Amino acid sequence: xxxxxxxxxxxxxxxxxxxxxxxxxxxxxxxxxxxxxxxxxxxxxxxxxxxxxxxxxxxxxxxxxxxxxxxxxxxxxxxxxxxxxxxxxxxxxxxxxxxxxxxxxxxxxxxxxxxxxxxxxxxxxxxxxxxxxxxxxxxxxxxxxxxxxxxxxxxxxxxxxxxxxxxxxxxxxxxxxxxxxxxxxxxxxxxxxxxxxxxxxxxxxxxxxxxxxxxxxxxxxxxxxxxxxxxxxxxxxxxxxxxxxxxxxxxxxxxxxxxxxxxxxxxxxxxxxxxxxxxxxxxxxxxxxxxxxxxxxxxxxxxxxxxxxxxxxxxxxxxxxxxxxxxxxxxxxxxxxxxxxxxxxxxxxxxxxxxx
Numbered sequence: 001x002x003x004x005x006x007x008x009x010x011x012x013x014x015x016x017x018x019x020x021x022x023x024x025x026x027x028x029x030x031x032x033x034x035x036x037x038x039x040x041x042x043x044x045x046x047x048x049x050x051x052x053x054x055x056x057x058x059x060x061x062x063x064x065x066x067x068x069x070x071x072x073x074x075x076x077x078x079x080x081x082x083x084x085x086x087x088x089x090x091x092x093x094x095x096x097x098x099x100x101x102x103x104x105x106x107x108x109x110x111x112x113x114x115x116x117x118x119x120x121x122x123x124x125x126x127x128x129x130x131x132x133x134x135x136x137x138x139x140x141x142x143x144x145x146x147x148x149x150x151x152x153x154x155x156x157x158x159x160x161x162x163x164x165x166x167x168x169x170x171x172x173x174x175x176x177x178x179x180x181x182x183x184x185x186x187x188x189x190x191x192x193x194x195x196x197x198x199x200x201x202x203x204x205x206x207x208x209x210x211x212x213x214x215x216x217x218x219x220x221x222x223x224x225x226x227x228x229x230x231x232x233x234x235x236x237x238x239x240x241x242x243x244x245x246x247x248x249x250x251x252x253x254x255x256x257x258x259x260x261x262x263x264x265x266x267x268x269x270x271x272x273x274x275x276x277x278x279x280x281x282x283x284x285x286x287x288x289x290x291x292x293x294x295x296x297x298x299x300x301x302x303x304x305x306x307x308x309x310x311x312x313x314x315x316x317x318x319x320x321x322x323x324x325x326x327x328x329x330x331x332x333x334x335x336x337x338x339x340x341x342x343x344x345x346x347x348x349x350x351x352x353x354x355x356x
Contacts, residue, residue, distance in 0.1 A: 010227035017062030017231030028052035056248015062228030082217035094149035096217040099258025102142040107251030114245040157351030182253030184280030189249040192238035197334040200229040205341025206259040218262035274340035286313035
C-alpha cells in the first residue's frame with residue numbers, strides 16, 4: 001500500500017499539472033497576464049515579454065490535489081498514511097498539514113505580488129517591506145504550529161538530536177531558515193525550466209529521506225510535488241509557454257521548508273537544496289562585493305563605482321552571459337542538485353535515527 005500510494009501521488013501530480021496547462025495557459029493569455037521583463041536582465045530575454053505568468057497554479061493544484069486524493073482514498077480503505085504508524089502521530093500531522101498550508105500561504109503572497117505586476121504592467125508588485133512583513137507573519141504562524149506540536153528539536157546527521165534549548169532560539173533559527181529558503185528558491189526562478197527542474201530533484205531526495213525516517217506523509221507529499229513539477233516542465237521548458245511567477249516560486253520555497261521540517265532536519269537543506277543555496281548566496285556576494293569595491297575605489301575617486309564578481313547575479317545569469325544555453329544550465333544545475341540530494345540521502349540513512 002505504501003509504495004502504491006507514493007507512486008500514485010507522483011503520477012497523479014504529474015498528470016494534473018500537465019493537463020491543467022491545456023486550459024490554464026490559454027486562459028492566462030486571454031486575461032493578458034503576461035510577464036514584464038526587466039531591462040537589467042540579459043537583452044535576449046526581451047523576446048519573452050508577455051509570456052503568461054502565474055503558471056505555478058499548475059503544480060500548486062497538482063501537488064495539493066494529488067496529496068489529498070491519495071491520503072483520502074487510503075483513509076477510505078482503512079489506511080492512515082499521515083502519522084498512522086508513527087509514535088508521534090499528532091506531531092507528524094501538524095508538520096505535514098501545517099507545512100502544506102504554510103506553502104499555500106506563501107503562494108498566496110506570491111499571487112498578490114504577481115497580480116499587482118500584471119495589472120500595473122511593470123515588474124514591481126508588493127513593496128519589499130510589504131512582502132517581508134507578510135512572509136514574517138506566515139513564518140510566525142508556522143513556527144507556532146511547530147511549537148504546539150512539540151517539534152522544537154532537530155536531528156543532525158552523525159550528531160544526534162539537538163534541542164534548541166528554548167523556544168526563542170528555535171523561533172529565530174526557523175525564521176532565518178524559512179525566509180532564506182523561500183527567497184533563495186525565488187532567485188532560482190530566472191530562466192525557463194530551472195526552478196521546476198531543480199525542485200523536482202530536491203523533492204525526490206526529500207521523498208527518499210522521509211522514507212528513511214519513516215515519515216510516510218512526507219514521502220507522499222514530496223512525491224506529489226516531484227510529479228507536479230515534472231508535469232509543469234512540459235509547459236515551462238525552453239522556450240517556455242508560461243512562467244510560474246512568484247505565485248509558484250514562493251509556494252515551492254514553502255514546500256521545501258515544510259519537507260525539511262517534516263523530517264526534523266532543516267540543516268539538510270544545505271545539500272538537498274544546494275542550488276538554492278548557491279543562487280541565493282551568489283546574489284548576496286554580488287551585492288557585498290560591489291559595495292565593498294565601490295567604497296574602496298571612492299577613497300581616491302569620489303565618482304568611482306564598484307566592481308562585479310559575476311557577470312550578473314543570481315549565478316544562472318552569469319552562465320547565461322558566459323554563453324551557456326538555458327537548457328545546458330538546467331541540465332547541469334539539476335544534475336548537481338541531484339548529486340547533492342543523493343549525498344543528503346546517504347547522510348540521513350547512515351547518520352540519523354531510523355524513526356522520528
